[in-house]
Amino acid sequence: MTDLLQQLINGLALGAIYALLALGYTMVYGVLRFINFAHGDVFMLGAFAGYYLAGPVSKVIPAESYLGGIVVLALAMGICALLGVIIELIAYRPLRSRPRLTVLITAIGVSLFIEYTCQHEKVFGASPRKFPDLIPNTTWDIGGVVVGSAQVIVLVTTVLLLIGLTLIVQRTKIGTAMRAVSFNPQAAALMGVNVNHIISFTFGLGSALAAAGGILFAMNYSSIDPLMGVQTGLKAFVAAVLGGIGNLPGAALGGLLLGVIETFAGGMKGISNYRDAIAFGILILILMFRPSGLLGKQQTEKV
Amino acid sequence: MKSGAKRWLTIVIVLIAIVSAFSGHFNRYYLGIGIDIGINIILAVSLNLIMGHTGQFSLGHAGFMAVGSYTAASFTIACAKHAPESAAPFLLLGGLIIGGLMAAICGLAVGVPTLRLRGDYLAIVTLGFGEIIRVIFQNMEAVGAASGLTGIPNYTNFFWAWAAAAITIYVVTSLVNSTYGRGFIAVHDDEVAASAMGINPTRYKVTAFVVGAFFAGIAGGLYAHHKTVLAPTGFDFMKSFEIVVMVILGGMGRTVGVIIAAILLTVLPEMLRPVAEYRMIIYSLLIIIIMMARPQGLFTLKRSKGANA
Amino acid sequence: MSTPLLQLDKVTIRFGGLMAVSTLDFQVQENDLVGLIGPNGAGKTTVFNLITGVYQPTEGTIQFAGSPTANRKPHQLTKVGIARTFQNIRLFASLSVFDNVRAAMQVHRSHGVRQALWRGKAYQAAEKEVNDRVMELLEIFKLGRLRDEDAKNLPYGDQRRLEIVRALATQPKLLLLDEPAAGMNPTEKAELAGLIRSIKERFKIAVLLVEHDMQLVMNLCERITVLDYGVKIAEGTPTEIKRHPKVIEAYLGEEQPA
Numbered sequence: 001m002t003d004l005l006q007q008l009i010n011g012l013a014l015g016a017i018y019a020l021l022a023l024g025y026t027m028v029y030g031v032l033r034f035i036n037f038a039h040g041d042v043f044m045l046g047a048f049a050g051y052y053l054a055g056p057v058s059k060v061i062p063a064e065s066y067l068g069g070i071v072v073l074a075l076a077m078g079i080c081a082l083l084g085v086i087i088e089l090i091a092y093r094p095l096r097s098r099p100r101l102t103v104l105i106t107a108i109g110v111s112l113f114i115e116y117t118c119q120h121e122k123v124f125g126a127s128p129r130k131f132p133d134l135i136p137n138t139t140w141d142i143g144g145v146v147v148g149s150a151q152v153i154v155l156v157t158t159v160l161l162l163i164g165l166t167l168i169v170q171r172t173k174i175g176t177a178m179r180a181v182s183f184n185p186q187a188a189a190l191m192g193v194n195v196n197h198i199i200s201f202t203f204g205l206g207s208a209l210a211a212a213g214g215i216l217f218a219m220n221y222s223s224i225d226p227l228m229g230v231q232t233g234l235k236a237f238v239a240a241v242l243g244g245i246g247n248l249p250g251a252a253l254g255g256l257l258l259g260v261i262e263t264f265a266g267g268m269k270g271i272s273n274y275r276d277a278i279a280f281g282i283l284i285l286i287l288m289f290r291p292s293g294l295l296g297k298q299q300t301e302k303v
Numbered sequence: 304m305k306s307g308a309k310r311w312l313t314i315v316i317v318l319i320a321i322v323s324a325f326s327g328h329f330n331r332y333y334l335g336i337g338i339d340i341g342i343n344i345i346l347a348v349s350l351n352l353i354m355g356h357t358g359q360f361s362l363g364h365a366g367f368m369a370v371g372s373y374t375a376a377s378f379t380i381a382c383a384k385h386a387p388e389s390a391a392p393f394l395l396l397g398g399l400i401i402g403g404l405m406a407a408i409c410g411l412a413v414g415v416p417t418l419r420l421r422g423d424y425l426a427i428v429t430l431g432f433g434e435i436i437r438v439i440f441q442n443m444e445a446v447g448a449a450s451g452l453t454g455i456p457n458y459t460n461f462f463w464a465w466a467a468a469a470i471t472i473y474v475v476t477s478l479v480n481s482t483y484g485r486g487f488i489a490v491h492d493d494e495v496a497a498s499a500m501g502i503n504p505t506r507y508k509v510t511a512f513v514v515g516a517f518f519a520g521i522a523g524g525l526y527a528h529h530k531t532v533l534a535p536t537g538f539d540f541m542k543s544f545e546i547v548v549m550v551i552l553g554g555m556g557r558t559v560g561v562i563i564a565a566i567l568l569t570v571l572p573e574m575l576r577p578v579a580e581y582r583m584i585i586y587s588l589l590i591i592i593i594m595m596a597r598p599q600g601l602f603t604l605k606r607s608k609g610a611n612a
Numbered sequence: 613m614s615t616p617l618l619q620l621d622k623v624t625i626r627f628g629g630l631m632a633v634s635t636l637d638f639q640v641q642e643n644d645l646v647g648l649i650g651p652n653g654a655g656k657t658t659v660f661n662l663i664t665g666v667y668q669p670t671e672g673t674i675q676f677a678g679s680p681t682a683n684r685k686p687h688q689l690t691k692v693g694i695a696r697t698f699q700n701i702r703l704f705a706s707l708s709v710f711d712n713v714r715a716a717m718q719v720h721r722s723h724g725v726r727q728a729l730w731r732g733k734a735y736q737a738a739e740k741e742v743n744d745r746v747m748e749l750l751e752i753f754k755l756g757r758l759r760d761e762d763a764k765n766l767p768y769g770d771q772r773r774l775e776i777v778r779a780l781a782t783q784p785k786l787l788l789l790d791e792p793a794a795g796m797n798p799t800e801k802a803e804l805a806g807l808i809r810s811i812k813e814r815f816k817i818a819v820l821l822v823e824h825d826m827q828l829v830m831n832l833c834e835r836i837t838v839l840d841y842g843v844k845i846a847e848g849t850p851t852e853i854k855r856h857p858k859v860i861e862a863y864l865g866e867e868q869p870a
Contacts, residue, residue: 101360104426105590500716501687
């Protein structure tokens with residue numbers, strides 16, 4: 001029983017990170033209808049931003065403090081939001097009216113460009129690095145279930161960010177505009193919504209969440225490298241599809257579910273080796289039987 | 304409607320055999336690249352059937368290649384112990400065909416459930432299939448698991464690689480240029496209209512996947528007996544993407560362009576060896592630039608039809 | 613009375629809560645030229661999609677040539693003799709005019725992968741026969757000289773005609789035309805009317821016409837069915853339809869029946 005509970009906690013912590021990333025995929029898919037392959041790399045850049053910020057920040061705020069952690073997180077989110085906006089501006093905006101396949105290939109190109117540039121020895125180098133402790137590293141033993149402070153932070157931060165995101169999307173003017181663009185870009189433009197601004201904003205928001213995910217991931221697994229976003233990114237995309245692409249609560253739900261399923265499978269003998277294939281197995285099943293995902297709406301093509 | 308197509312194929316294969324007979328005099332490094340080119344042509348032309356002609360965007364071609372290579376290698380390793388040296392060509396041929404068939408079965412397994420999907424959904428699912436296949440090989444003790452399969456006999460030579468490439472080109476072009484084969488392009492252009500014209504989109508898509516996978520399997524078998532070692536990581540998403548780039552650079556559905564792109568993209572990394580550390584950065588930048596400047600492919604002059612997903 | 617070529621029996625289809633077509637009874641006899649009219653959103657194209665198997669009716673049955681069409685896919689129904697054109701032209705854009713028609717020729721031909729690869733004598737003969745037939749059809753519709761043009765580069769009127777040729781290439785017993793006159797000027801419309809009449813005579817097939825242009829339908833069709841909000845409100849000869857009070861009511865404020 002404690003074992004199951006332990007797995008569940010671990011799974012939720014991993015799932016929360018998938019959820020943060022999945023939100024970015026789903027939001028971008030909502031407004032632009034394409035898979036932003038570079039999203040996983042923004043996640044990686046977020047982790048590296050945290051890595052490089054930890055030192056300077058610790059000169060002002062003592063290292064391994066919650067406040068310091070929050071400051072690093074916020075700064076990294078800001079940097080990545082900017083990066084996300086720039087990536088969209090340079091690589092995707094010129095292709096706005098092109099076939100989706102062209103944009104998809106470009107996105108893969110951007111992703112590879114970031115990965116290979118970061119692997120270059122003059123940038124980050126290919127070898128993994130140890131991520132510094134941003135917050136006090138404590139663990140609690142609750143009736144045999146071990147919970148680390150990083151896991152608590154992951155869950156708390158994710159919940160707070162989700163609430164913040166919901167407020168932005170549901171309650172603010174720009175959030176309403178976002179929903180309008182995702183519903184129908186042409187109509188939104190005719191109603192005076194500046195579609196370009198909204199798309200930039202969406203990329204910024206998604207990238208900030210990805211950066212948060214990157215730092216939380218690094219805090220939990222304490223090792224980062226330039227390719228850390230590849231698998232995680234793909235799985236987070238699967239989570240977004242699982243929940244119903246374009247659907248924000250769906251992305252969060254899909255992320256949590258995927259994290260828990262993967263963790264449980266990883267703990268099982270015989271399956272654990274196939275852990276990396278599970279997400280794709282789920283993806284295939286979902287698309288075969290419920291292509292619109294768990295919370296998505298069914299759509300039919302007009303003839 | 305080229306009635307002489309079969310004759311052409313024969314002539315080309317004879318020519319390849321003649322060139323191959325002198326291959327002992329060639330520089331081994333260039334000969335190796337020559338074989339790589341042949342294998343990549345097979346991969347690109349076969350993916351072109353799935354993606355360029357039929358419009359099924361697949362990011363899992365390396366998975367089919369993996370199935371073919373592991374199957375063919377396992378076959379020849381098992382048989383080589385009991386067979387005389389002179390049986391090598393037959394072992395290779397047998398291995399290639401068995402590997403191709405295994406890959407074709409996988410193509411069927413991928414093609415059928417993914418029929419309803421299109422565009423980037425299909426891309427991500429085929430990517431998933433490729434990854435699953437890779438993870439399976441990574442865990443299969445019989446083929447060396449994560450450490451890879453070694454000791455594969457070096458059977459692939461210039462003749463086999465290029466003859467197989469010639470056959471692939473023949474099959475794909477003959478298929479597509481027949482009345483029956485116009486259906487592939489019709490499905491690509493407009494699935495609803497195609498089915499209203501009596502064309503069964505399901506059949507065409509599955510056929511494209513099966514035929515494409517078969518040749519990817521053949522290419523895999525040739526690759527295995529060329530490199531003599533196999534590692535599961537060699538068949539990851541990156542490899543699939545490389546093949547996709549060949550098809551897109553060549554211009555989706557343009558066989559000649561795709562062949563040129565396959566040659567170019569095999570030679571280019573070799574030329575970039577002096578700047579090896581920047582090689583992949585340049586490669587990814589080139590992809591972005593080309594997508595912006597010439598999304599219809601490098602070698603398409605007349606028609607400008609892009610790639611609708 | 614012989615069995616009608618096409619018979620819809622109390623056909624209903626719902627999309628969610630919306631009843632797009634409701635208990636529709638409708639028939640087309642062999643070699644008939646029937647019109648289906650109605651204001652925008654009356655469910656005319658939905659009826660086409662039901663007949664061609666794109667949608668399955670929620671209730672009711674459709675019979676074609678005496679056998680039910682339920683659960684048959686569009687391509688299967690094409691094979692037994694239903695062909696159509698589309699309201700928004702749906703040609704195979706990247707194929708040539710010739711190949712658009714050629715692609716539609718393969719329905720009744722059995723040579724597939726094996727023959728295409730082996731390229732034996734029978735295959736050569738079959739391909740030649742297809743070629744001749746395509747050219748013959750293109751010539752009838754004066755599209756022969758455009759054979760190598762990409763379909764998407766044709767002028768609008770030619771695209772509409774090519775769609776009809778493509779549909780005829782499947783050798784239908786029933787041809788469904790979805791607003792063939794849309795976007796045409798009066799001269800082109802008059803030509804189209806002549807064309808439809810000659811198709812019916814020459815190929816001995818039934819034609820079901822969905823059209824907005826009342827005059828065209830009134831001139832062409834022997835019988836007309838009027839739909840409004842998915843319900844059949846009238847059926848009869850052009851003269852009867854013109855006087856029918858419900859029809860006039862349905863079109864009031866929409867467009868006047870001419």
